Amino acid sequence: xxDRLSDIQAYVRAVELKSFTAAAERLGVTRSAxxxxxxxxxxxxxxxxxxxxxxxxxxxxxxxxYYEHCLRALQELQEGELAAxxxxxxxxxxxxxxxxxxxxxxxxxxxxxxxxxxxxxxSVQASFSDHFVDLIADGVDLCIxxxxxxxxxxxxxxLAPNRLIICAAxxxxxxxxxxxxxxxxxxxxxITFGNGGRVLDWRFRDGTRAWLQPVSGxxxxxxxxxxxxxxxxxxxxxxxxxxxxxxDIRAGRLTPVLTAFSGDGPPIRAVYPHRxxxxxxxxxxxxxAIAACRTAPxxxxxxxxxx
Numbered sequence: 339x340x341d342r343l344s345d346i347q348a349y350v351r352a353v354e355l356k357s358f359t360a361a362a363e364r365l366g367v368t369r370s371a372x373x374x375x376x377x378x379x380x381x382x383x384x385x386x387x388x389x390x391x392x393x394x395x396x397x398x399x400x401x402x403x404y405y406e407h408c409l410r411a412l413q414e415l416q417e418g419e420l421a422a423x424x425x426x427x428x429x430x431x432x433x434x435x436x437x438x439x440x441x442x443x444x445x446x447x448x449x450x451x452x453x454x455x456x457x458x459x460x461s462v463q464a465s466f467s468d469h470f471v472d473l474i475a476d477g478v479d480l481c482i483x484x485x486x487x488x489x490x491x492x493x494x495x496x497l498a499p500n501r502l503i504i505c506a507a508x509x510x511x512x513x514x515x516x517x518x519x520x521x522x523x524x525x526x527x528x529i530t531f532g533n534g535g536r537v538l539d540w541r542f543r544d545g546t547r548a549w550l551q552p553v554s555g556x557x558x559x560x561x562x563x564x565x566x567x568x569x570x571x572x573x574x575x576x577x578x579x580x581x582x583x584x585x586d587i588r589a590g591r592l593t594p595v596l597t598a599f600s601g602d603g604p605p606i607r608a609v610y611p612h613r614x615x616x617x618x619x620x621x622x623x624x625x626x627a628i629a630a631c632r633t634a635p636x637x638x639x640x641x642x643x644x645x
Contacts, residue, residue, distance in 0.1 A: 342382075346408045348375035349387065353405050354475050356395060364477065379404075429619035430459040436473070436481035439466045440562045441581055441606065445634065446482060449626055460619050473611055479620050482627070484579075485604030492609050495624070497631040500603040501580040501639055502541055505592040510572040517575075517595055520551055527574030528555035529565055540577045541601030548601055579603065584636030594639075606631065 351361035352372055362369045380387050387401035397405060437446050443466070450462050465471070470486050471478060484500055510527075517523055520542050530553060531538045537558060539550035555574055559565045566583055569576045570591060586592040594600075608624055610616070616624070631637060 341378075345375035345379050347412065348372045349379055350405065350408050350412060352376060352388070352395060353397060353401075358395065427618050427622075428459065429457045429617070429622050431461075431617070431619055433460055433462045433619045433623060434477060434479045435462060435464040435623075436471050436476070436478045437464055437466050438468055438482060438484055440579070441482065441484065442466050445581060445630070445636075446627070449623075449630055453623055453626060457619070457622065473609065479617070480608060480610040480624060483607050483609050486607075486609075489609075491612055493612050495608045495628065497606045497608055497627055498581075498634065498637050500606050501637075502577050502601050502603050503580050503583055503587065503594050503639060504540070504575055504577045504596045504600070505569060505583055505587065505594045506575045507570055507572045507591070508593055510569075510574060511593055511595070520596065520599055523551075523553050523575070526555075527557070528553040529568050529574045529576040530555055530558045531560070531562060531565055531576075532558050533560040541603060542596075542599045543601040544599055580639035581606075581634070581636045584639040587639055588635065 348361060348365060348367070348371070351364050352358055355361050355364065358369050358372045358376075362372045365372070376388060383400075383404070385400040385404075386398050387404060389396040389398060435446075435450070437443075442464070446464075450464060454460065454462060465478075470483060471481065473479075473481060474491060482497070488494065514526060515522070517526060520540075523540075528540075537552075539552050542549055542551055557568060557573055559568060562578065562582055565576050566578055566586070568574070569578070569583075570586065575595065583592055587594055608627055610620060610624070
């Protein structure tokens with residue numbers, strides 16, 4: 339039975355990753371071993387599970403139905419293991435995280451270092467990207483996202499609102515009229531955020547009405563923390579996340595403007611694969627992230643302007 343389970347695991351990984359080679363790397367075996375596992379399953383079942391070419395693999399109709407059953411069986415097995423592990427709540431193993439670059443660097447890395455001090459039997463592997471990874475295919479235990487689409491395979495927990503603040507350096511505002519309404523931005527140097535041909539509109543809110551408004555300026559930057567640097571240098575106004583500029587506002591290095599019109603971006607969320615039981619290593623880190631975001635000083639920046 340253990341050989342059959344190994345074959346099923348190889349098959350599921352090959353389907354998820356769409357590659358025998360990638361499945362072999364994930365499982366720590368050879369590509370040939372994955373191919374033999376699939377072949378044994380096909381021989382035992384008497385059906386063809388996969389279409390194979392030199393470059394790709396694809397599911398047959400029988401293979402798709404079998405994959406769904408195998409996936410559920412492996413998930414049930416994992417649930418049973420996790421349920422047993424919950425009897426002892428001490429976390430062990432490798433915790434794999436994927437984090438947005440700016441938020442992760444500023445606010446999650448300190449959580450990770452504290453977590454490692456508290457739990458010496460866990461190691462953490464953290465990747466940083468502003469592109470959404472496939473948690474299932476990439477073997478990620480938990481990621482933090484800002485925005486993104488819902489996925490029925492995943493559980494999503496809101497960690498904090500994502501407050502957006504329009505701000506400038508005091509030196510910039512000393513030589514310009516402070517804007518009183520979004521329409522006044524046409525008379526200011528607005529630092530925009532964008533990559534390629536896409537520039538993000540600024541978000542505004544007036545009571546219950548929310549809208550997006552294009553702004554323009556001579557400086558466009560495709561890196562949020564570099565936008566902050568330019569604002570600190572007096573290059574103009576920018577709309578930035580409170581978690582990026584909160585410390586600067588509290589220290590007086592930046593001044594918020596148009597606070598009566600402050601809008602919110604998509605919330606900051608923790609996302610992880612859908613399971614009835616979370617491994618202690620994931621559950622305890624998630625608890626720490628929720629507690630940290632709930633009490634973070636940047637979480638209150640801009641809240642006074644909320645309706």
